[in-house]
Amino acid sequence: MIELTGVRKDYASDVRIGPVTVQIPQGGITALVGPNGAGKSTILTMIGRLLDIDHGSIQVAGHDVVNTPSKAIARILSILRQENHFVTRLTVRQLVGFGRFPYSRGRLTAEDEHYISEAIDFLNLTELENRYLDQLSGGQRQRAYVAMVLAQNTDYVLLDEPLNNLDMQHAVQMMSQLRNAADELGRTVVIVLHDINFAAHYSDRILAMKDGTIAEYGTPEEIMRDEVLTRVFNTAVQVIQGPKGPLAVYY
Incomplete structure (x- = not known):
C-alpha cells in the first residue's frame, strides 16, 4: 500500500x-x-x-x-518521469539494463540479463533491442524507458x-501492456x-x-x-x- x-x-x-x-x-x-x-x-x-x-x-x-x-x-518502487534524456549513445538493451542497477551496481549477472530480456519482450522491443535510442521514433523510445522501469522488478x-x-x-x-503488468x-x-x-x-x-x-x-x-x-x-x-x-x- x-x-x-x-x-x-x-x-x-x-x-x-x-x-x-x-x-x-x-x-x-x-x-x-x-x-x-x-x-x-x-x-x-x-x-x-x-x-x-x-x-x-x-x-x-x-x-x-x-x-x-x-x-x-x-x-x-521504480519511477519514470516525463523528461528522460541520456547524453551517451545507448542501445535499447543497454538502456533497459539501467533498470537493474539497484541489484547489479553495474555488473550484470545472468539473473539481471533474464529480467532485461523479459522486460524487452514484454514491451515488444525484441527486434529493436540492439538499435540505438537516437535511431528510434519517440514512441519506441518511450516504450524502451518503460521497459527499463519494469526491468527494475519492483x-x-x-x-x-x-x-x-x-x-x-x-x-x-x-495501456494494455501495463494492464498485463x-x-x-x-x-x-x-x-x-x-x-x-x-x-x-x-x-x-x-x-x-x-x-x-x-x-x-x-x-x-x-x-x-x-x-x-x-x-x-x-x-x-x-x-x-x-x-x-x-x-x-x-x-
Missing part, C-alpha cells in the same frame, strides 16, 4: 500542493488525472522520492520514503505520462494520465486532483459522471455509455 498523510509541497506563500492524505492499495492500476497544474506529477515524484516533501509523510509498503535508504527504496511502478509521444495505436498497446506480474501501477477515457478503461481506481488537492477518488464508475468530471476539469462533460464502458465527451 502507498499511504500519504498530510503531504504538502510549498512553492510560494500562495502556491501549494496539498495537503494530501490518501491510501492507494496494493495491486492494480491507479490513475492520477486532473487539469494542468493540479499537482499530479508533483505527488507522483514525491512518492518516488525525486522531490522533497515539505510536510507530512509517505510510506510505500510500510517503508518511509524519506528515511529508508535509497538502495532499499529502489528495490520497492512491486510498485510509478509512471508520469507514459503515453507522451505515442499515437493512438501505441497508446492503446502501452498489473494482472500477470502483480505490479502496483500508479500512472499520471491526461486522457480520462484511458483512465476509465484501464484503471481500477481514479484519483482526480484539482488545485493541488484531491477532488475525487474512487472507482471508474464513481468518477465517470457528468457532474464529477465537469467539476474537476472546469468544462462541460457528458458521460455516455460506449461499447466497452463509459466515455467522457467534452463540449
Whole structure:
C-alpha cells in the first residue's frame, strides 16, 4: 500500500500542493488525472522520492520514503518521469539494463540479463533491442524507458505520462501492456494520465486532483459522471455509455 498523510509541497506563500492524505492499495492500476497544474506529477515524484516533501509523510509498503535508504527504496518502487534524456549513445538493451542497477551496481549477472530480456519482450522491443535510442521514433523510445522501469522488478511502478509521444495505436498497446503488468506480474501501477477515457478503461481506481488537492477518488464508475468530471476539469462533460464502458465527451 502507498499511504500519504498530510503531504504538502510549498512553492510560494500562495502556491501549494496539498495537503494530501490518501491510501492507494496494493495491486492494480491507479490513475492520477486532473487539469494542468493540479499537482499530479508533483505527488507522483514525491512518492518516488525525486522531490522533497515539505510536510507530512509517505510510506510505500510500510517503508518511509524519506528515511529508508535509497538502495532499499529502489528495490520497492521504480519511477519514470516525463523528461528522460541520456547524453551517451545507448542501445535499447543497454538502456533497459539501467533498470537493474539497484541489484547489479553495474555488473550484470545472468539473473539481471533474464529480467532485461523479459522486460524487452514484454514491451515488444525484441527486434529493436540492439538499435540505438537516437535511431528510434519517440514512441519506441518511450516504450524502451518503460521497459527499463519494469526491468527494475519492483512491486510498485510509478509512471508520469507514459503515453507522451505515442499515437493512438501505441497508446492503446502501452495501456494494455501495463494492464498485463498489473494482472500477470502483480505490479502496483500508479500512472499520471491526461486522457480520462484511458483512465476509465484501464484503471481500477481514479484519483482526480484539482488545485493541488484531491477532488475525487474512487472507482471508474464513481468518477465517470457528468457532474464529477465537469467539476474537476472546469468544462462541460457528458458521460455516455460506449461499447466497452463509459466515455467522457467534452463540449
